[in-house]
Amino acid sequence: MKTISKIITTALLVAFTGSALADVTIKAGPRKGRLLEVDKEKAEFFVEKDRTISIAFYDAEMKAQPAAAQVVSATAEAPNGKTKLEFEKKGDLLVSKAPLPAGEHYTVVVQVKSGADAKPKNFRIKLDLSTCAGCSNPEYACTCDE
Numbered sequence: 001m002k003t004i005s006k007i008i009t010t011a012l013l014v015a016f017t018g019s020a021l022a023d024v025t026i027k028a029g030p031r032k033g034r035l036l037e038v039d040k041e042k043a044e045f046f047v048e049k050d051r052t053i054s055i056a057f058y059d060a061e062m063k064a065q066p067a068a069a070q071v072v073s074a075t076a077e078a079p080n081g082k083t084k085l086e087f088e089k090k091g092d093l094l095v096s097k098a099p100l101p102a103g104e105h106y107t108v109v110v111q112v113k114s115g116a117d118a119k120p121k122n123f124r125i126k127l128d129l130s131t132c133a134g135c136s137n138p139e140y141a142c143t144c145d146e
């Protein structure tokens with residue numbers, strides 16, 4: 001009986017893992033950033049060379065849209081403490097007013113609202129800045145099927 005329940009547990013685990021993975025299919029945008037689905041539009045999370053975060057917006061057909069009423073904030077959950085980042089408009093983008101804290105492999109929680117009164121959507125992004133050999137995107141926007 002023990003063996004059977006073990007087999008069932010394993011099968012269930014495999015089924016759950018499979019569906020969990022399907023939910024986190026990562027899409028990348030034209031800037032090789034991570035695409036975040038926000039209502040009918042898409043926001044592209046990208047870490048600049050100076051470690052600021054820039055967010056670009058696209059409509060449902062992936063046509064670039066200048067940042068308008070969207071509100072973005074981010075929390076970097078760095079090992080030495082959480083840092084909240086505010087964003088301001090720079091050209092068509094929203095850019096964080098401060099760079100990400102030093103290091104990587106910590107989680108960045110990005111909150112996007114399509115307007116001041118819209119329901120916020122949170123995205124948890126594991127900050128890995130190395131480039132993926134498979135898709136040549138930064139690892140946080142890796143689209144490889146692994």
Ligand SMILES: [Zn+2]
Pocket residue numbers: 132133134135136137142143144
């Ligand atoms: Zn990849």
